[in-house]
Amino acid sequence: MYSDKVMDHFEHPRNVGVIEDADGVGTVGNPVCGDVMKMYLKIDDNEVITDVKFKTFGCASAIATSSMATEMIKGKTVDEALELTNKAVAAALDGLPPVKMHCSVLAEEAVKAAIEDYRDKKLKEN
């Protein structure tokens, strides 16, 4: 049902955890629906994402897409990270079953929510 890459990221998720002094934090999803993703970003003065961590409640594909999304944006600038699409995350995992595509949408939304939080904080600082 799942590709080897999905199973690899599910069993050995990259970047699980919390960043206590994160510059941006985004939470998306709903426990009622069975998926919640929380993403933490550390962003330097050049707007490069230097660290990223996540926590996810959900099925194997929710965990795998979170893990893959963190790998794909680490080291990227904020603007580059905003270009991340759910399709790119799914493709990097060698595809997802059709009913699980919404998990990749959540991963994209989690990244965007964390960046939005970062930009909101920035605005308030200035």
Added chain:
Amino acid sequence: MIKYFDNAATTALDKDILDKMMEYFTDRYFNPSSIYTPSISVHKDVEESRKRVADAINAKAEEIYFTSGGSESDNLAIKGFAYANRKKGKHIITSCIEHPAIINSCKSLEKEGFEITYLSVDENGFIKLDELENSIREDTILISVMTANNEIGTIEPIKEIGRIAHEHGIKFHTDAVQAIGSVKIDVEDMNIDMLSMSGHKFYGPKGVGALYIRKGTNVTRMNDGGHQERDKRSGTENVPGIIGIGYAIETAYKDFDKNVKKITELRDYYISEIEKRIPDIKLNGDRTKRLPGNANFSFKYIEGESIMLLLDQKGICVSTGSACSSKTLEPSYVLLSIGLPHEIAHGSIRVSIGKHNTKEEVDYLIDSMVEVVSKLRDMSPLCEEEK
């Protein structure tokens, strides 16, 4: 080595039963409907198998009809009875936690003008007898309630349901697919008019089941063809399957006390260890009136498909009521019916222990469960919010 804890899904066919079935595939392939000597002998063996099934539930051999399995038995019981009795009434009572073979048969009948009452269940999965009595109408023709639930293992008060049905002159069907081999059934004592069973749930072969139909209960056949199974079920008999189910049910009740004792002890050990070692969990179903092998837990803050797949990586087979294992993305309707919120229902795992499981396997399951739940909770944002 696979550690198989999904015996409610299917069981391993007993090897000695397979041995007994084999000759009916090859040397004794004869059609039991033919009237030459080799066929007459096969016919006799089919009838002996019918007797074995009948004896196990205190029925008469001529009240047993072989089918392809539980779903076909349920369809024949519900639709076949409804069609044969539509002049008497159009109302049927069932429960909201029945197997899809019952629920969807009822849905089909609704499209044809029948009216169905789906009884609610309490937090342990029991139907309420007063709600049942209050649902009975002048035109109620049938009550169908499962003997035991496949997901949460709750054993319904079948004898009382049958008594209420008969007091009102209503026929009573029970889907006993999960119960055969785990619960003692006496169709006379329990006031049962029709009963469905499936061979592969009690170490028999797949593709064969039976429907008990009490003499005097009218049921219309669902597939047209020849006159096999006394005109109730056309089609050349699945002779090896029929031989298999007969020996399987005989074995199940011969070894009943020994197996149920062993399985219940293993299940209670699993339940007590999980409750001791893992916080924030809920046992679904009733603590005592449940199938001997069934243990269904909800693990808060995590999702069932993830638990199942991590256990699978350890060679353990279990099942989940999580939405993510379904095509609809809705969690199990049984778990929602007992009042679980969606987010708790998502995190449920059913373990169903069988006669081949050992204490060592259960210990491995418990240790693996502790490890997997802890790993997923470390990853869960819900866990962190709660603490």
